[in-house]
Amino acid sequence: MTPSHMHVPADCRTVTELLSRVGDKWSVQVVVQLGEGTKRFNELRRDVGGISQRMLTLTLRGLERDGLVTRTIYPTIPPRVEYRLTELGCSLLKTVRALGSWVIENRQQIMEARRRFDEAAGLVSRSDAA
Amino acid sequence: MTPSHMHVPADCRTVTELLSRVGDKWSVQVVVQLGEGTKRFNELRRDVGGISQRMLTLTLRGLERDGLVTRTIYPTIPPRVEYRLTELGCSLLKTVRALGSWVIENRQQIMEARRRFDEAAGLVSRSDAA
């Protein structure tokens, strides 16, 4: 897929739309956590950290809708619901991990660039304000 | 919050934060477009399609901040500003393309899963309502 061939509008829109799903704040973390194996709702909630009940529910629904996660309900008391990556979800996990690796490898550079940028912006603001 | 004694969690947060940057709606498209070479502001705006001036500005600034894009200003009249991927940006482009490839390869499955899910939800709603 060379960039010269990337000018098909419909494909671009689809890709963007799906990247939004995959790239959103919580989906990635949930997928990664599920990469460790089957997990329950509150287990997931604990492991992801910082996610609200509501968001976890929505995220899981979205992933389930896209066929990346399966939801198994055991009608016991108390109720028990287990989430698990599908085959598709597992294949996505690999790609997500690749992206994660890139971030980890380059995070130092990014952080530094960010620091430098903010510093420069701060200088501009100061001279501008004064 | 220095990750001196907390190894994994801090990394996860960083990764997530950076994934948010990379995964947002416009950044991906802008990076892909810049993968074709140096571009000017309005050129970029045209090629991305559907992006507002504001969003393009914000997206470019974000990418610049993270050291993924360089902004070169030619103080001519009229002004001329060129954007270009840095080395870091180019390496990201590869990973982004990999993710894009995954989406393209599996988009049929996702769409089908989505359709099935929505259909099932529709049935539930209907029987529930009726």
Next chain:
DNA sequence: CCGCATCCATTTTGATACTG
């Protein structure tokens, strides 16, 4: 031509309370 600032509508998110 580039792009920033402001206002406004839409969307997203989080906290809380309640049900099975």
Next chain:
DNA sequence: CAGTATCAAAATGGATGCGG
């Protein structure tokens, strides 16, 4: 324990007008 409903807060996106 798992999940829904509701409301308020916040982030986001778009349109417009101004300034370099």
